[in-house]
Amino acid sequence: MATLIILIVVALFLAAILTGGYNEQYLDRVKQNWLWDWITTVDHKKIGILYLIGGGLFFAIAGLESLLIRIQLMFPNNKFILGDVFNQLLTMHGTTMIFLVALPVLFGLMNVIVPLQIGARDVAFPFLNSLGFWLYFAGGLLLNISWIFGGAPDAGWTSYATLALNDFSPGPGVNYYVLGLQIAGIGTLISGINFLVTIINMRAPGMTYLRLPLFTWTTFVTSALILFAFPPLTAGLFMMMFDRLFETNFFATNGGGNATVWQHIFWIFGHPEVYILVLPAFGVFSDVISTFSKKRLFGYHSMVFAVVLIGFLGFMVWVHHMFTVGLGPIANTIFAVATMAIAVPTGIKVFNWLFTMLGGRIRFTTAMLFATGFIVAFVMGGVTGVMLAVVPADLQFHDTYFVVAHFHYVIIGGVVLGFFSGFYYWWPKIFGTFLDEKWGKWHFWLFYLGFHLTFFPQHFLGLFGMPRRVFTYEAGYGLELNNLLSTLGTFLMTAGVFCLVFNVLRTVIKGQQAPGDPWDGRTLEWSISSPPPEYNFAQVPQIRGLDAWWLEKQEGNDRMPPAEPLGPIHMPSPNYLPFVMTLGFFISGLGFVFHSIEVGFLGLAVVIVTLYVRSFEEDHGYHLHPKELEEGVNGS
Amino acid sequence: MGGKSGLRHWFVWLTLILVSAGCTNPSMSVLDPAGPVGREQLKLIYLSTGIMTLVVLVVAVLYIYIVIRYRERPGQEGEIPEQVEGNKKLEVLWTVVPIILLVILAVPTIATTFNINEKPDPAESIRVNVIGYQYWWGFEYPEFGVNTANEVHIPTGKKIEFILRAHDVIHAFWVPSLGGKEDLNPERNTRLVLQADKPGIYEGKCAELCGAAHALMNFRVIAHPPEEFNEWIASQKSPDSTPQSDRGREGQRLVGQNCIGCHAVENAGYPVQGSTGPTLNAFSKRTRIAGVIDNNRENLTTWMVDPQGVKPGNRMPAFDHLTEEQIDAIVQYLLELK
Numbered sequence: 012m013a014t015l016i017i018l019i020v021v022a023l024f025l026a027a028i029l030t031g032g033y034n035e036q037y038l039d040r041v042k043q044n045w046l047w048d049w050i051t052t053v054d055h056k057k058i059g060i061l062y063l064i065g066g067g068l069f070f071a072i073a074g075l076e077s078l079l080i081r082i083q084l085m086f087p088n089n090k091f092i093l094g095d096v097f098n099q100l101l102t103m104h105g106t107t108m109i110f111l112v113a114l115p116v117l118f119g120l121m122n123v124i125v126p127l128q129i130g131a132r133d134v135a136f137p138f139l140n141s142l143g144f145w146l147y148f149a150g151g152l153l154l155n156i157s158w159i160f161g162g163a164p165d166a167g168w169t170s171y172a173t174l175a176l177n178d179f180s181p182g183p184g185v186n187y188y189v190l191g192l193q194i195a196g197i198g199t200l201i202s203g204i205n206f207l208v209t210i211i212n213m214r215a216p217g218m219t220y221l222r223l224p225l226f227t228w229t230t231f232v233t234s235a236l237i238l239f240a241f242p243p244l245t246a247g248l249f250m251m252m253f254d255r256l257f258e259t260n261f262f263a264t265n266g267g268g269n270a271t272v273w274q275h276i277f278w279i280f281g282h283p284e285v286y287i288l289v290l291p292a293f294g295v296f297s298d299v300i301s302t303f304s305k306k307r308l309f310g311y312h313s314m315v316f317a318v319v320l321i322g323f324l325g326f327m328v329w330v331h332h333m334f335t336v337g338l339g340p341i342a343n344t345i346f347a348v349a350t351m352a353i354a355v356p357t358g359i360k361v362f363n364w365l366f367t368m369l370g371g372r373i374r375f376t377t378a379m380l381f382a383t384g385f386i387v388a389f390v391m392g393g394v395t396g397v398m399l400a401v402v403p404a405d406l407q408f409h410d411t412y413f414v415v416a417h418f419h420y421v422i423i424g425g426v427v428l429g430f431f432s433g434f435y436y437w438w439p440k441i442f443g444t445f446l447d448e449k450w451g452k453w454h455f456w457l458f459y460l461g462f463h464l465t466f467f468p469q470h471f472l473g474l475f476g477m478p479r480r481v482f483t484y485e486a487g488y489g490l491e492l493n494n495l496l497s498t499l500g501t502f503l504m505t506a507g508v509f510c511l512v513f514n515v516l517r518t519v520i521k522g523q524q525a526p527g528d529p530w531d532g533r534t535l536e537w538s539i540s541s542p543p544p545e546y547n548f549a550q551v552p553q554i555r556g557l558d559a560w561w562l563e564k565q566e567g568n569d570r571m572p573p574a575e576p577l578g579p580i581h582m583p584s585p586n587y588l589p590f591v592m593t594l595g596f597f598i599s600g601l602g603f604v605f606h607s608i609e610v611g612f613l614g615l616a617v618v619i620v621t622l623y624v625r626s627f628e629e630d631h632g633y634h635l636h637p638k639e640l641e642e643g644v645n646g647s
Numbered sequence: 648m649g650g651k652s653g654l655r656h657w658f659v660w661l662t663l664i665l666v667s668a669g670c671t672n673p674s675m676s677v678l679d680p681a682g683p684v685g686r687e688q689l690k691l692i693y694l695s696t697g698i699m700t701l702v703v704l705v706v707a708v709l710y711i712y713i714v715i716r717y718r719e720r721p722g723q724e725g726e727i728p729e730q731v732e733g734n735k736k737l738e739v740l741w742t743v744v745p746i747i748l749l750v751i752l753a754v755p756t757i758a759t760t761f762n763i764n765e766k767p768d769p770a771e772s773i774r775v776n777v778i779g780y781q782y783w784w785g786f787e788y789p790e791f792g793v794n795t796a797n798e799v800h801i802p803t804g805k806k807i808e809f810i811l812r813a814h815d816v817i818h819a820f821w822v823p824s825l826g827g828k829e830d831l832n833p834e835r836n837t838r839l840v841l842q843a844d845k846p847g848i849y850e851g852k853c854a855e856l857c858g859a860a861h862a863l864m865n866f867r868v869i870a871h872p873p874e875e876f877n878e879w880i881a882s883q884k885s886p887d888s889t890p891q892s893d894r895g896r897e898g899q900r901l902v903g904q905n906c907i908g909c910h911a912v913e914n915a916g917y918p919v920q921g922s923t924g925p926t927l928n929a930f931s932k933r934t935r936i937a938g939v940i941d942n943n944r945e946n947l948t949t950w951m952v953d954p955q956g957v958k959p960g961n962r963m964p965a966f967d968h969l970t971e972e973q974i975d976a977i978v979q980y981l982l983e984l985k
Contacts (some may be wrong), residue, residue: 066757068893094859094959110842173833174816174857179781264833270817271832304717310733333853335819337811337837340764344757353750355742358702362741363733365709371728372719390706395698401752402760404691406827407677410819410854474692476675476823478854481862488675488850565727 015598015610017050051585053137054545058144059122060441063434065148066116072155073107073584074508076100078501081465085498087486091235097482098165099184100528102159105168106188109284110195113426117291118147118202120433123441123593125206127543128227128550129538130215130559130571135208137583138625143202145593150195153600157187164188167480169281172262172273176254183604189252190600196241197596198250203237206230215535216574217554221315224534224558225308226433228315229294233287240283247276256603271336278329286325287554289421290318292429293360296382300364302530303379304371307558310363317356317363324353332406335518343402350400357393361386376530377451381432384459388424392417395470410480413473419466425502431511443542444522447514454510461503468493468500533561538571544634546580579634588628592621675907677823681870682842685825687759694755698748763826765842772806775799777830779811779818779853782860782961783925792882793846794911796925797938798867802876803846809839819854822868828854843870848934859960865938868896886928887985897978901973902927905966910983924963930984937961947978 027033030040041047052058080100083092092100124132134140157163175185210223210231223231227635230284250261251273258265262273301308308314326475330338330346364386373379393568395417399405408414431454438446473479475489528537537558539548552571563571565604680686777799778785786799803808811820811832820839821828829839843849853864871879890896901909903917911920912927920926925937933942937958940946949956951974954963966974 098856098859098861166857168685171817171856179816179858186862224916245750269834271834304728306728307730307732309731310738313738335828337830337832337835340760347756347760348753351753354749355745358745359738359742361706362737365706365713366731366734366737368713368717370731371717372723372726373714373717374719384709386710387707390703394702397749398692398699400696401691401695401756403688403756406763406829407685407688407692407823409828410821474677476677476850476852477850478821478862480856481864492692545964 014611032183033509044575047587048585050590051141051587052582053141053373053586055126055134055137055140056123056441056543058140059119059124061144062115062119062122062147065151066112066119069107069111069151069155070116073104073112074505076104076107078505080104081498081501083482085485086495087484087491089483089587093482095165098167098480098605099158099163101480102165102167102170102188103155103163106192107151108422109168109288110192111154112184113149113288113422114199114375115147115500116434117150117288117426118144118199118431120295120430120437121206121226121291124433124437125227125230125538126209126213127539127550128224128534129210129213129218129439130535130548130554131209131213132551132580133213133583134205135212136205137464138586138589139201139205141586142250142313142589142592143198143205145589146198146201146596147195148198149593149597150191150193150198151606153194154187154191154599157184158189168272169277170251171277171599172251172254172268172270173264175251175273176263178263178265186252186255186604186606189248190603193245193248193252194596194600196244199237200241200245203234203241206446207238210234215548215551215554218559219554222328222554222557222559224294225311225314225318225446226291226294229290229292229297232318233290236283236290236322236325240280242285243276244280247273247280247430252603256606267531271333272332274336275322275329278332281331282329283322283325285418286321289324289425289429292426293318293386293428295433296364296437297367298534299378299382299432300367301558302436302532303374303376303382304368305374305531306367306371307533308563309364309366309369310359311557313359314363317359320356320636321353321574324349324356326637328353329462331400331405335409340402347400347402351397354393354397354525361390361393371411377446377448377455378432378434378436378453380455381428381435383620384455385424386426388420388428388459388462392420392424395420407475410478411473412469412477412479415479415631416466416469416473418470419462422590423462423466425434426457431455436530437536438518440536440541440543442518442522443525443540445524445525445529446518450510450514450517453509456507457510458487458504458507461500461505461507462504464500465497466500468496472497528560531564533558535560535571538563546582549580551575579636581632582633583632584630586630588621588625592618592625595621655656661677670791672846675823680824680826681847681849682825682844684763684841685778685824687763688827691755691759695752698752698832702745702748704833724938740757763840764838765840767806767808772808772840773801774808774810777809777811777820777831779813779820779857780843780923781815781858782864784851784866785862785922785925787816788880791880791884793880794926794928795883797865797935798869798933799851800869800871800876800879801843802873803843803870804873806840806842809841811837811839816857817855818857818864820851821854822849822851825868830855841868843868846870846875848871861940861960862938863958863961865935867938869934882930884930887910887914888928890980891983892979894976895983896980897973898978898983900981901969901977902948905969905977909963925947927981927984930981932985937963944978947981948974951977 030044036075067102079092083089083097131133155637164184164187166180166185170188173179253259254261256591262268262270264270297308297314328346330342331350334343399408435446435451468510472490472493477484477490525541527540550573553574593618597613599611602610602614680689763835774789776787776789786795786796811829811831813833818831819828820831825841825843829837847870849868851866851868853861857864890899899915907917907921909921909923910927913924936942936946936950939958951966953965
């Protein structure tokens with residue numbers, strides 16, 4: 012408690028110093044500060060950028076962790092990082108990459124692009140959008156300060172009981188995992204609900220479900236998956252939190268609990284999570300490939316059908332992570348067949364992408380390089396996925412480097428390449444400048460070759476008998492060369508990422524100005540200026556078909572037909588409450604991590620007070636008037 | 648581990664060269680099975696790899712053709728290609744063909760899954776109880792009343808029914824060259840049936856993250872011809888724990904004072920036999936210490952003085968409060984346990 016008060020005082024002093032000292036105009040000065048602007052923003056485009064920055068920060072941390080892991084495994088019997096510290100690295104690498112990088116950066120793209128693609132002026136719940144981001148960021152921060160205070164979690168990103176319980180993981184490590192993910196998870200759930208409602212309710216006139224661009228479709232299905240997958244995780248994390256903090260026995264076997272139940276709960280969330288990550292990437296590729304092939308998406312209807320089917324089947328297959336648990340041959344084979352079934356809609360998508368390019372005019376921009384590179388990488392990750400569904404074979408593959416290779420092929424080959432593709436594709440729309448193509452291509456080739464060099468040899472490591480999550484291996488079993496190659500590949504990937512960082516810095520300093528429609532795009536976001544005005548569309552557009560903007564351009568129009576007369580536009584006011592509420596959650600989380608129940612409840616009290624204040628808030632936003640808009644009608 | 652660094656350097660390079668020539672130590676590879684279970688599983692690995700390679704090839708050929716054939720050439724910038732909606736026949740084709748391929752894969756998958764899970768006839772199999780501890784393996788032969796640790800001896804040509812259970816956290820029992828793995832749970836038993844065709848030493852590993860020393864939670868399956876196995880069982884039934892030298896007798900006394908709280912030694916006249924650590928019965932016949940280093944005098948001394956240096960995270964404290972002579976006496980006694 013004392014520590015907390017000291018921290019608060021220090022924070023207040025720091026804030027006063029940074030904003031120029033306290034006097035009567037203090038609050039005004041704080042409100043004019045650029046930081047205040049970003050903290051209180053409810054603009055979906057700015058929140059999207061915040062997600063990109065947050066995801067980028069955690070990507071750097073988790074990337075560094077993976078480098079350290081690979082350096083330790085470069086040679087047999089290496090003594091660089093051993094035992095617990097190695098386990099902390101692998102746990103934090105996995106947890107950070109999955110929860111704090113992959114999904115948030117995609118959320119970043121979704122936040123900016125989805126409202127633009129459906130012709131909406133905003134998301135359905137701007138306040139919740141801001142809250143969702145801050146909760147994600149606070150959860151991530153809480154997880155990562157574990158490195159400094161008390162030790163990082165070390166029970167793997169799956170945090171299996173009983174290893175993750177007090178008896179075998181004493182210290183606050185796993186508490187950080189439980190509470191950090193809980194807080195970040197609430198943020199994710201809120202954002203998922205927000206996207207769901209936005210896409211259902213805020214489509215422009217004429218934008219029927221079967222005219223939605225694929226990126227919006229995949230965001231829609233992803234959000235539905237979030238809605239159903241995150242509550243099991245929340246429940247599981249609560250049970251584990253109670254086992255650790257209040258000595259309950261949900262999973263503690265020495266108190267009559269059942270450790271296998273945690274695995275079920277975790278994977279009922281964890282398997283759909285894979286599709287939550289990869290479906291938006293599918294959406295990016297669909298948009299990018301059709302744009303840079305100058306063709307409409309081949310088999311649009313079957314693409315939509317495949318996305319929905321993958322989303323549905325994603326919930327039916329969690330036991331394939333548990334073939335070795337001993338659930339018996341009946342359970343195992345049922346889930347094996349269900350898992351194999353997912354290959355069918357996935358295959359449909361791959362062939363549709365290929366046939367979209369067939370007969371097109373393919374332009375190999377950096378975004379398109381990432382998209383086409385993805386097809387090869389992802390097919391390889393997909394087929395090894397089917398191999399893992401073959402139960403008897405999986406008994407050999409399970410928990411080996413073969414699995415490590417498989418899921419990195421899916422997550423990097425699918426999600427990360429997908430994000431990079433979307434990043435280069437939409438950067439001009441988001442920031443109004445171009446990323447440099449030459450540096451982009453260096454980024455692609457270094458990263459892509461490094462990726463294959465890192466993970467292809469790992470298939471063989473698994474077959475030669477190397478389990479995953481080991482900090483060492485012996486010489487003489489054929490593991491040396493492949494491990495060395497794998498580590499060298501990691502360096503190449505790192506070099507690729509440095510090219511990206513350099514590219515971004517270079518563009519921020521002196522980027523070339525981008526027009527509204529730099530790629531000859533097909534979807535609505537390209538019909539307005541880059542970057543889009545605060546209100547997106549001065550007049551909500553009328554949608555007349557699939558690829559609405561392409562349709563208008565083909566008919567010789569240089570703007571979307573408006574669906575409404577020019578009038579005042581309602582905008583939500585900036586709000587500091589999401590940040591304050593998040594602060595409450597953060598304090599509460601920190602309190603519970605250290606078994607300080609008073610601080611835990613103090614934080615929750617802050618949350619409740621904020622909820623109360625919010626309930627009686629009478630700010631209905633403001634209106635932008637047509638006169639102010641005339642300058643920027645439809646952005647041109 | 649151990650040895651001079653120059654020598655080790657050469658060894659690393661020699662192995663690298665051997666690996667690139669395709670020679671690997673066969674005792675840990677999935678691709679070189681030494682028993683029927685591993686062979687069945689390898690068949691399925693090959694079948695699935697075959698089908699999947701076919702899929703990758705089809706996609707790759709199509710992909711390379713399309714990417715080369717349809718890239719925008721100079722002068723084509725303004726051209727608009729035909730906007731194709733789709734093709735019902737093609738879309739049905741790439742829905743049906745994968746389904747057929749998956750059925751071809753699913754049928755043997757289901758058959759083999761049930762086959763390898765069958766409970767063997769008790770008359771024709773041997774049962775071994777495996778208990779997983781952080782970070783070692785306990786083995787019991789209930790039919791023979793024999794206990795051992797970190798090394799499990801089996802007869803060739805006979806089905807071994809391993810009944811698996813964890814003492815603390817979840818572990819996984821994996822002998823790559825004999826067959827796939829199975830978890831050891833703390834709350835219930837699981838079963839894994841394996842068989843070795845020919846005598847040999849097969850490396851085993853813990854495959855489920857179980858804590859700091861997970862990476863070094865190794866064990867060995869040592870397969871003997873049936874007669875040799877019977878001899879081994881006989882010798883284990885009454886292990887010879889009497890010291891043969893004066894130094895050994897001193898060691899026996901020190902083991903009683905220092906080790907027996909965690910370890911057990913039968914026929915040594917001790918009333919208390921601990922089970923926190925592996926049993927030390929017939930220790931001299933083990934090929935490795937703690938599953939990690941070769942069993943010899945030098946390594947055993949190192950292990951006693953600095954167990955954390957050899958196997959970071961394991962539960963054995965360093966016995967560096969003993970004098971060099973005392974350590975040596977303990978080592979002498981352990982190496983006399985037959």
